[in-house]
Amino acid sequence: MSAPRHAPHPFAVTGDELVIGGVPITRLAERVGRTPFYAYDRALISRRVAELRAALPHDMHLHYAIKANPMPALVQHMAGLVDGFDLASAGEMKIALDTAMPPDKISFAGPGKTEAELRRAAAAGIVVNLESELEMERLAAIGAQLGLRPRAAVRVNPDFELKSSGMKMGGGPKQFGVDAERVPAMLARMRDLPLTFHGFHIFSGSQNLKAEAIMEAQRNTFELARRLAAHAPAPVRLLNLGGGFGIPYFPGEERLELGRIGEHLAELLPAARKDFPDAEFVIELGRFLVGEAGVYVSRVIDRKESRGQVFLITDGGLHHHLSASGNFGQVIRKNYPVLVGNRLHASGEAIASVVGPLCTPLDVLGDRMALGHAQVGDLIVVLQSGAYGLSASPTAFLGHPAPEEVLV
């Protein structure tokens, strides 16, 4: 743990420096060769997966949602840790299929899959999570053309919501999945199509820190799956319960109580195993697995005072890290945890704002934080940056170079 003034973080500290994957930050910057860069700590990712496994029932399968961080080396590392991948584009499919993960442990969700994407998925033998009746007909036609029966799961838009969720993706009218009440008719039609029914995908939301809300959604998910399974053309082999496990970003946010979720699942599973004897039960997670293991590092290029306020102008900004700038779906801008990675113990009360080089007032990485001790040349570290960082940012905006990315 760091000096008490700092936001808690899982990294080691040596002298005045943050250590990522065993390498002090200034040394890592030399090794990378330039700033800004993203760095992901391999051992921390492994540790997080191990913690999850310890908390969840032993036969609960764990999938990684590649959307959260598609860096190929990181996905390769993940392939040895989790039981499957969830992907949402043909680009992610290519990254996933380059790993040793068996295709039948990979599922492909997302509305608006193109004919070409469906064809590649069918040929690869991965599970397609169907988002509409039309998509089902398209996949079946492709199966007929290719002379195979593609694996198909139905993504269900549930008739309940994941409460207190940072991003709701189920319940009410949604572009995701098929409304639960339409699923029985869809399953009846599937009997006549050259598809291999695989199961259900029920994802209700994201970035949730309330164990109670997640437990309630999981209870509702099993219930909904039971009702729908009565209409299924074949036994359920995959029951994807979604995920939604959040990580704390802001002061006052409490860590998710994993133990309670695990105990609750252990209570639900005996009945579920009886009702779905052929099924794998899957939790799919993105940010929870990788978010805290990543940092975004930029260098202070200039230090200015303007009418009493100090600005640290860095070579990094919202074009690399839209989420930290507060412009990735946030309603109110709050600061991500930020520290001076090579001057951990020098922190004082002095206030400064961290901004980037873009000509827009939106380019703020830290608004009036206790970082006034930073000097030109110092390394500014944005914590909690392992998920929805680079790949969720508008790198072309203003034409600056893209950052490096390293797995350490």
Ligand SMILES: *Cc1c(COP(=O)(O)O)cnc(C)c1O
């Ligand atoms: C985005 C997404 C995820 C990952 O969400 P996290 O909050 O990163 O865990 C998982 N499943 C689906 C279907 C998604 O769209």
